[in-house]
Amino acid sequence: MYTSGAIVPPKTIRSVTAFRDDFNSWNANNYQVACTAWGGGNNELQVYTPGQANLFTKNGHLYIKPTLTVNHPDFDEGKLYHGQMDLNGLWGYCTQASNSGCNKHGGQDILPPVMSGYITTKAAIKYGRINVRAKLPKADWTWPAIWTLPRDKKYGGWPQSGAMDIMESRGNWFKKDYQYAYQRPWTDSSRQPKRDFWEHRNQWQSSWQGDNAAMVVDYVEMIQY
Known part of the structure; x- marks a missing residue:
């Protein structure tokens, strides 16, 4: 950046x-x-x-x-x-x-x-929220990603200076437990209907407030630190 x-x-x-x-x-x-x-x-x-x-x-x-x-x-x-x-x-x-x-x-x-x-x-921000609407490809040999990287490589190249994955996907494979360890909209016990992310554009949102980081997908919180 x-x-x-x-x-x-x-x-x-x-x-x-x-x-x-x-x-x-x-x-x-x-x-x-x-x-x-x-x-x-x-x-x-x-x-x-x-x-x-x-x-x-x-x-x-x-x-x-x-x-x-x-x-x-x-x-x-x-x-x-x-x-x-x-x-x-x-x-x-x-x-x-x-x-x-x-x-x-x-x-x-x-x-x-x-x-x-x-x-x-x-553009670069220190703290804030990032919103991305994206439809993921469904195809062999694809691995799209949306992520943040530091503007300044203070501690060295990737990954020493940090990174935040907003979204990564494999276009020919879907596993419900792959990324997040907490509430998901596609688990067996969830009230959300099970689906993959190839069906339509989804809202990906990450936030970073210094001592707090969170990931939200389609307004459902996936994980928070």
């Missing part, structure tokens, strides 16, 4: 909006748009691009859409195994060079077979 100082809303004011985007249009100036094939430290299969096929807005929604690399005009099946992926040449910049993230070569390993998007807001 790249603001000169984190916004600290006064405690007596409960409705200060530090950042909002309704995605009626795409304003790239509000975000850092990742462009890298470094693999996220997990040997992930995607390359993050700023391409319009992977990041675009439509009808008030932001789409972060994975596409097959072979459908890009600069690649085909043969180039996945024997070609080169030069991100500076393709998109004019690269945001993470670790693990050959800016320039990959086929041969010993396959080039990233999937292209996708990854954006980070430039």
